[in-house]
Amino acid sequence: MAETLLDIRDLSVRFFTYQGVVRALENVDLAISKGEILGLVGETGCGKSVLARSVLRLIADPPGKIWGGEIFFKGEDLLKTSNRRLRHVRGNEISMIFQEPMSSLNPVFRVGNQMQEVVVLHQQVERAEAREICIDMLQQVKMPDPEEVLSKYPHELSGGMRQRVMIAMELSCRPDLLIADEPTTALDVTVQAQVLTILEDLTRKRGVSVLFISHDLGVIAQLCDRVAVMYAGRIVEIAPVEELFSIPRHPYTRGLLKAIPRIDEERDTLLVIAGMVPGLIRPPEGCRFHPRCEAVTNPCDRVVPRLVEVVSGHQVACHLYNDSGEKYDADTRH
């Protein structure tokens, strides 16, 4: 059993807006082990980005507030550490890459400038040595002609190249954890393939843990060791990747898998989850998925289901499974 690197316990985040209080995250428990790639999958509004930003305390306050819980990283609670310690953690021990690299890179400075700045700041080396480190990193992300790239401005690079620069920058300081928030969503599929390959190679080689956030189940299946499924601010299922895709247990996960068009199968109509993702200002009582659930039963609309372990490593938050993990009803529909 590998050592736990990041342990999120009972995390709740709320946003206070004119329209009301948005309960973006509610009692989230999640742990990442050393060297593992954990996928976080969910649709828009499920809270996966909020979760990612909470780890590094990047939630804008106002209107957001961390409403409760703890985030243990290497034994210390990041929600309670000093700003100084947090600044050291950010970029050095925990790095983050985002979906749109154009907004992460400053358009008026050359790429080399920005990369070197990051290295100098975090690794306390001279500029010349930083430049060498940058070139080395760019080679690691298979950038053709790294010296050339350093002298370019961000807009002169393609989306895929910018994302590789971001990966290089964020991994240059050898963090323990990389948070990747939809890093390939905006890229073409062949470019995505390159970026994913590089990301996987580098992180495995260096033993970097990855929290990989995506809405794309294909990418998740391809890359991750374990997967957590989120719905409306809560985690509904966590499992090793093969199990999640072969024996999905939560009705939402099952619905998602049936709704995606696939190349490897012929599907006449895609099975649809009725209804819509709920707003988070007045979410449904009890299990937030219950209004749309095919298997909805008695306590679903009153009691919030907790994550219980059904099989080793596979947890579900659903009333179909009681506290010891046994299923109540036989599965008739599938």
Place this chain on the structure above:
Amino acid sequence: MMPTPVIEVRDLVKYFPIHRGFLGRRVEYLKAVDGVSFTVHRGETLGLVGESGCGKSTVGYLILRLLMADKGQVLFRDKDMTTLKGEELRRIRRNMQVVFQDPQSSLDPRMLIKKTVGSPLEVNRLAKGAEVVTRVKDMLREVGLNEDHVYRYPHEFSGGQRQRIGIARALITRPQFIVFDEPTSALDVSVQAQILNLVGDLQNRHGYAYLFISHDLSVIKHVSHRIAVMYLGKIVEAAPKKTLFEKPLHPYTKALMEALPQPDPQKRHALAVLQGDVPSPVNVPKGCRFHPRCPEFKDSCNRGEPVLMEVEDGHWVACHRCSAS
């Protein structure tokens, strides 16, 4: 005897001039669409797939006459509409409609749904006043929305619902041909499924001809009867769906399929077959446009552009290697 295709496109070309320099001299051309031909028949969906810069959206715009083609023809039921204007153009336009990608900007935020969906009727003088409202309500019901939604504004709806409104707007004049430009790319998976089902359902019921543009191969596979793969302004392969997926011939098609991560961890494979980035349509490589990235490159590929040829029934490829064999 093949029935008349609803839409026929012949050798469409569109170059965008790029102006640079102090006085804005025309320096070079962006060859967005460079000789594209295909047909779409009643009740059929032609899927147009490719990555950014391949020109697929531009093709849609050219057919709809939102852009003027530099060369080539667009025929609607054998009638050449490439250069029509004014009232003639408007009469043909009510037969072809479009559904766009971005549910945020595809509806006017200041316009009531009633007016948004009803405006094609008003603009074409097909109906007035109370009749417009009735038809709008009928249309909304047909796409799965509530009648009283007519008196609301776009921001009150979710992305999926807005796409349905966009579809209602497109179908209200009972067109024969609809261009779908990445209609589900901005939607969540579960919503995408609803929209794709709706679109297919409508086609089965009314016999619409669709041109479905997307970069997502799995979506294209789901909706299309025939598929055309585009790269840098040209069609590199076209075939019926089953044939294309069973026997892809063009190296780019094969690379696209390899690159697509499948939602099945048992089927993990090396994704990245291609190196390099999608090149810009400004500096198009000489010879076969794909040759710099082609894993099956051979000597003559950088000399002479390959021609789109029918190598077996209904299966067309533009590749020096494929046509040689």
Place this chain on the structure above:
Amino acid sequence: MKRIKKEHEWQIREFLFTLKLLSKNPSAVAGFVIIATMVIIALTAPYIAPYDPIKISLRERLSAPSMVHLFGTDEMGRDILSRVMHGARISLRIGVLVIGIAGGLGVVIGAVAGYLGRQADNIIMRVMDVILSFPPLVLAMALAAALGPNLNNAILAVAFVMIPKFARMVRGEALAVKEKQFIAAARASGAGSMWIILHHIIPNCLSSVIILATLLLGETILIAASLSFIGLGAQPPVPEWGAMISVGRKFLMDQWWYPTFPGLFILVTVIGFNILGDALRDILDPRIRR
């Protein structure tokens, strides 16, 4: 009636939401109070002004502010308070007319230029540039002088000067709106350019137009007062603020109240509009609203 109510429900809600946001912003409240006060004064002046603004009473000429005449009297013995109150009617009427004309024309010109682009845009905007290249007061002066010195001509002159400001702003917005997909959808449906400009482009520019109009109201009143000050606008005995300052200048040393009160009113009114306009700009910014 019920159907109309449903249609406008959202607009009413948005309006109330704007008011709510405004009420939380201290400068907006201040601006609003000032403007509201001026409007009330203007509307009720004929009824609540203590004296007839043009009634001459030479016995009381140039008397200092007192309980009888709160703002004192001018060289003809006319009560300055009443004149200032009636002046509000005039200034606000000028403001509304000028902005109405300039806004109406400017918005259409800008929308057409922005949407049609290329040649039309070039020609129209160059004309606008020519007008903008003159300092507004100078140009207004020249026009007013050419048309003849009276209040109505002053209104036309100032309106002319204001048109390009609207046109330029709306053109910019039109350029942005033009790229949205719903415009392409409308074109694909067969809508013509004028239809799109009227039904799509202009409604989407309205919130910026409102802000600009509010800010320009202040400037308009100032320019109109300046025109009257140099004798090209309102003619005596019309109690227009600028005209009052013009005559009252001579008396500044010994009868300070004469030019001071009209001047103060101009100052306060213009500041009021500017503050309100700034607050509106912040509030109507869609990013802040959500």
